[in-house]
Amino acid sequence: MFEFTEEQIQRYSRQIILPEVGGKGQKKIAGAKVFLIGAGGLGSPAALYLAAAGVGRIGIIDADHVDLSNLQRQVLHSTATLNRSKVESARETLSRINPDIRIDTYNEKLTSENIMGLINDYDIILDGSDNFPTRFLVNDACYFQKKTLISGSIFRFEGQLTTLKGHLDQPCYRCLYPEPPPPGLVPSCQEAGVLGVLAGTIGVLQAAEALKEIIGIGSSLAGRLLLYDALQMRFREVKVRKDKNCPLCSEHPTITKLLEYQEYCSI
Amino acid sequence: MAIRVRIPTPLRKLTGEKGEIEAKGANISDLIEDIEKRHPGIKERIYDETGEIRRFINIYVNEEDIRFIDGNKTAVRDGDEVSIIPAIAGG
Numbered sequence: 001m002f003e004f005t006e007e008q009i010q011r012y013s014r015q016i017i018l019p020e021v022g023g024k025g026q027k028k029i030a031g032a033k034v035f036l037i038g039a040g041g042l043g044s045p046a047a048l049y050l051a052a053a054g055v056g057r058i059g060i061i062d063a064d065h066v067d068l069s070n071l072q073r074q075v076l077h078s079t080a081t082l083n084r085s086k087v088e089s090a091r092e093t094l095s096r097i098n099p100d101i102r103i104d105t106y107n108e109k110l111t112s113e114n115i116m117g118l119i120n121d122y123d124i125i126l127d128g129s130d131n132f133p134t135r136f137l138v139n140d141a142c143y144f145q146k147k148t149l150i151s152g153s154i155f156r157f158e159g160q161l162t163t164l165k166g167h168l169d170q171p172c173y174r175c176l177y178p179e180p181p182p183p184g185l186v187p188s189c190q191e192a193g194v195l196g197v198l199a200g201t202i203g204v205l206q207a208a209e210a211l212k213e214i215i216g217i218g219s220s221l222a223g224r225l226l227l228y229d230a231l232q233m234r235f236r237e238v239k240v241r242k243d244k245n246c247p248l249c250s251e252h253p254t255i256t257k258l259l260e261y262q263e264y265c266s267i
Numbered sequence: 268m269a270i271r272v273r274i275p276t277p278l279r280k281l282t283g284e285k286g287e288i289e290a291k292g293a294n295i296s297d298l299i300e301d302i303e304k305r306h307p308g309i310k311e312r313i314y315d316e317t318g319e320i321r322r323f324i325n326i327y328v329n330e331e332d333i334r335f336i337d338g339n340k341t342a343v344r345d346g347d348e349v350s351i352i353p354a355i356a357g358g
Contacts, residue, residue, distance in 0.1 A: 042358045052346045071351045130358040132323075155355035179322035179356040194357055227352065232286065238350065241335045 004030075008100065012054050025215040026054065032214040034121035035059040035108060038137055039086040041199030042128030042206060044076035049207040051101055053092040055214070058094065059122055060088040061106040073196030110134060112258040115141040124213055127151045127204050132180035135262035139164065139173035140258055143249055149173070150209045150221075152202040157195050159202035159228040162240055163209055163221040166249035171220040174255075175243040183262075198230050220225045270298060273346050273350040276332040281306045290349075295326055298349060313351065321352040 004012075004026070014028075015021045021029075032055050036043045039062040050058055066077040074086075081089035087105035094103050095108050106118060107160060110129075120123055125147050127138045136153070142149040146167040153160050166172025205226070212218045227236045247254045269289040274282050282288055288306070292298035303310040315321050326333045327350045333341040343349060 038358050040358050075288075128358040130356060132354070132356045135356055152358070153355045158276050158355065160355055169341075177323050177325070180356075181321070181323040181354065192357060225352075227350075228287070236350075238325075238330045238352070239332065241332060243334075258271045 003086060005118065007039060008054070011098075011100075015053065020214060020217045025217070028214050028216070029054050029211065030056045030112055032118055032124070033057040033059070033122040034214075035125045036061070036128060037121050037126065038128040038130065039060055039076055039090040040064075040070065040128060040130060040202040041073040041196070042153065043116070044074045044090075045127050045200045046128060046152075046202035046207040047090060047094055048097065049202065049204055050157065051098045051103075053207075053211055054098065055101060055210075057102045057104065057122075059104040059106065059118070060087050060090050061074050061108065061118065062090075063107060063109040073199040075200070086186070091209055107136070110137065112137060112261065115258070116145060121147055124210050125149045126210060127153075127255065128203060128206070135173060136180060137258065137261045140168075140248060140255060142257075143167055143172050145257070148213055150206050150213070152206040154194055154198050154202050156193060157169070157198060157230040159198055159230070161202055161205050161226040161228070162224065163213070165220075165222050166246075168222075169238045169242065171242045172246065173244045173250040174248045176225065176240050178247065195230055198228075201228060202228070259267070270345065271348045272298065273348065274304065275351055277353055277355075278309060278312055278351065281309045281312070283311045292340065292343060293325050294337075294343060295328070295341050296332055297351070298343060321353075326350070327352065 001262045012026050016026050034050055036047055036053050038061050064087050066081050066084055066086055076093045085105045085107045090104050091103050125142050129135055143166040149164040151162055151164055164172050209221055224238050225239045225240050244250050269291050270290050272290050274286055290298050290301045292301050299310055328341055328343055328347055
């Protein structure tokens with residue numbers, strides 16, 4: 001086990017002094033490996049706080065480049081990194097905040113072919129993707145690889161957040177939503193706007209859940225779906241049950257390997 | 268007293284942008300029929316062609332998902348809060 005330097009002790013002092021964290025918790029944080037699906041609206045705030053907290057290794061995958069229309073919410077990026085790859089922009093921002101941590105970037109699309117190899121090295125996966133096929137792909141891969149998945153999603157003024165541990169007798173994403181909507185039934189990417197700060201709220205909550213999972217404190221969101229309505233400024237929660245007929249994580253699954261996840265534009 | 272029904276953002280165009288409406292019925296199926304009378308179009312957004320609740324939409328009575336109670340036939344009482352919650356995927 002590594003020892004902290006004076007500088008590290010000072011850097012993390014405000015959380016080390018929390019009895020629930022302490023030096024022991026900080027060591028867990030430093031040893032943690034978190035993988036972020038997307039360096040966009042949710043991935044940005046989550047990555048900022050995880051890096052600042054000292055998460056030892058952060059992996060980020062995103063195939064996109066920074067566009068001017070991203071900057072209203074994707075706070076990892078800036079006018080200075082316009083047109084650069086999002087993961088490189090992310091690396092620059094995160095290493096400026098905390099040069100202590102390892103950042104692995106993957107400037108590629110997440111697919112059935114690459115996901116298993118990519119997430120294998122990480123403990124916790126944060127889904128901040130912007131489409132259903134990726135969300136189902138990530139869920140299935142996390143289940144097969146026995147990874148804790150912290151899933152956040154946003155739409156206009158509303159956000160959803162839950163922790164999924166299908167491999168630990170807890171629900172998976174398919175227990176919550178068995179199938180994605182068919183194409184055409186949900187507003188297209190162009191039609192669906194989002195309040196920028198909503199991404200911040202949900203992304204930061206994902207980071208909070210990740211840190212709790214890492215340190216092993218508090219009540220996990222596993223089995224609960226947190227709903228946030230920014231217009232009404234109200235948080236609510238509903239129960240998420242493990243589905244004994246789940247096609248993935250039940251005792252008699254019909255999905256036993258990754259599928260072809262149809263690609264279409266939907267939010 | 269009636270039952271409060273929470274309408275998710277994607278369906279609010281059908282309810283005149285209202286996020287919460289009141290409806291009557293003894294179970295979920297009746298309740299949706301009652302809402303359909305005043306807000307036509309909502310039923311086909313919730314049910315598929317075979318009359319089943321779409322697989323990416325959950326309905327909760329208070330905190331419980333009706334799939335784990337009695338589905339469409341789940342009883343509702345005055346004072347219950349029903350929430351219609353679709354999967355969302357934005358990030």
